[in-house]
Amino acid sequence: MVKNTYDVIIIGGGPAGLTAGIYTSRDRLKTLLLEKAICGGLVATADSIENYPGFPDGIKGKDLLLKFKKQAEEFGTEVKELEGVKSIKQENGKIKVQTNKEEYNTHSLIVASGSIPKSLGIPGEKELLGRGVSYCVICDGPFFKDKDVVVVGCGNSGLQEGEALLKFVKSVTFVEFLPYMKAAKILQERLQKNKKATFLLNHKITSINGKNIVDSITVKNRETNEEKKLQVAGVFMYVGFLPNSKFLEGVVKLDNTGYIKTNERMETSVPGIYAIGDIRSKEVRQIDVACGEATVAAVSIQYYLEEMKTKTK
DSSP, X not given: OOTTEEXXXXXXXXXXXXXXXXXXXXXXXXEEEEESSOTTGGGGGOSOBOSSTTOTTOBOHHHHHHHHHHHHHHHTOEEEESOOEEEEEEETTEEEEEESSOEEEEEEEEEOOOEEEOOOOOTXXXXXXXXXXXXXXXXXXXXXXXXXXXEEOOSHHHHHHHHHHTTTSSEEEEEESSSSOOSOHHHHHHHHHOTTEEEEETEEEEEEEOSSSOOEEEEEETTTXXXXXXXXXXXXXXXXXXXXXXXXXXXXXXXXXXOBOOOTTOBOSSTTEEEOGGGBOOSOOOHHHHHHHHHHHHHHHHHHHHHHHHHHO
């Protein structure tokens, strides 16, 4: 086999990518996993995960993903971190993957590149990033001990991370654009009982204010158009995500929001290329869903590679 040639290359070291590695490596397929940062993805930033089966008391995202990685590597997955994919090409029946360090050849490809936090694009958000504006409670939450902070977004992520903040901040104000919360009812019930939590539903954050650090935000009531300032030291953004699919434009079919289209076998529009996890066009994005998709993709690839061998005989 030519050097740098693999049976399977996986792009992304989150739950989907690592699970795929466990399965393909167990099937004795030569597997390389490329991760542009450190394995774990967005899940690794979660303070507590309560809805992944097998952990009735919950588990920190980082701890869960370390278990995923260890299992994949023990079965033989070669993991390369801090190696981001720049482009993908098909040539002579093989798929070429160009990273920021090297070029690899593979007979099949699994894209598990996930998504990135969405920005609101409001004044102060970019300017005060790292100086009161954050997208990660586990990274920055401890800096706001005994201070008033805001969490923007009342989906599962917003409420879960807001709950983690409440352990050490003075108060959390939750700002939600919609007139209702989208998070799981159990999260809503717990947070609404907490005296340190306040909710501004049907409100829009219009600016983040401060010279060198955040000192306040401006919010607008979407029903009355009334604006007011809230004095806060930190703003944590959980307003959704964008697909990490820029390097795939023109390679596989994407939906109108940039997520990859697949069938039930996780096959994309290009034979030999599969997509799983949060990068895939679908309705539900959860860890256990990503793991299930990884299993399906790994099984599909086993059939695909056997079929390719038969055709070349």
